[in-house]
Amino acid sequence: MYLVADINVEICAAKSCKLCTQYCPEANTILYSDEMGKDQGFKYGSAYVAVDRCKGCAQCVWVCDNMAKNNAIKMIMIDQLPKAALTDNITYGEKSTTAVLASPVVG
């Protein structure tokens, strides 16, 4: 098993700084969804991780903890994530994306 980044929607949707989306070295990996936060009653949308593209470097964790001071991202073993976003389940919209969360582990 290996580590991937996991973003706490509750904390992220309260601030919505989007710094992690700008500092992730991998393209199309940390994405942003308006629905993920607002539909759950939070003020803003939330960032989320396409775990099939995450290489587990944890730069987003440093940025979230030290630059944004939000402490919203943790590294977690992928088989400990009940549901996560995968590239195949992500839909791009005009100004945001939406993701259908599913178990990231096959079988």
Added chain:
Amino acid sequence: MSLDYVKFSNGFEKFMPKEYRDMVEHGPFGKKVSVSQVGSFKEVLEEHPMCAGCAMTLFIRLAMVAFPNPEDTITVGTAGCGRLAISQAAIPFVYGNYGDQNGVASGLSRGLRLRFGDKPKDVVVMAGDGGTADIGFQQVLHSWFRKERFTTIMLDNEVYGNTGGQESGMTNRGAVLKMAPLGKKFEKMDMVQMAKVAGCAYVATVVPNNPRRVESVIKKAVLIAREVGSTYIQAYTSCNIEYAIPTDKVMEDAKAVENDRYQFTEYVSEEAKQYLTERYGYKEFLAKPAAAIPNKA
């Protein structure tokens, strides 16, 4: 070299992979996108084999977001880590033989001007410190002296990271590396000063711990290279493998190095300032209003 090359041929949409469909329908082509919008549109850079947490990868990603017209851009590279990512983008990439990237870009830039006339086609060279300051040094300098109109970006990781850690001209004096166990005996080359002496219209040093600044620098360099002359960006993009930087401390290292020896610097020639102001509406180069004279009475 137009929006047409990223469109589907009739009847082929359903056979294209999802990533390709997303890129055509929700990519940055023909739109104005910025770094503050990343995460909300499909970026042109795809999956690639560069190391986890690589600062060079982050810089390349930001650069590709910052290109003013990605559909009218060609990147040129050479051997080194960077080409592993640069080649995996929906932007045409020319792989020069080691060291000749600026020669290739010179011909390409001239050819595109002959073929397309006044319609801007941007040529951007992205190569490592070895490719730019060591092996490609002659062609880099000559392209600048000839005032070839394209952008040269040095991805400066201060080591030959791709081949096991040999020192390059851009390695700092005294640095001990796997293949330079006695430490480097000479100073880091001052390519910024050389770029100015050679007549570059725009020269900047930047570190990727400030994405918006990277975006601003790339945009200016590419726009100036369209008409004014050569432009040069030197970016510190640490090698976390050869310099043993834990991946989650890469941005901390970038910040420390920026404060130590890689401060943001920007040189813009007077001609380039005028060009950016008149052609693209940049306001930062306008003369500042004179300060009010304090009333002596």
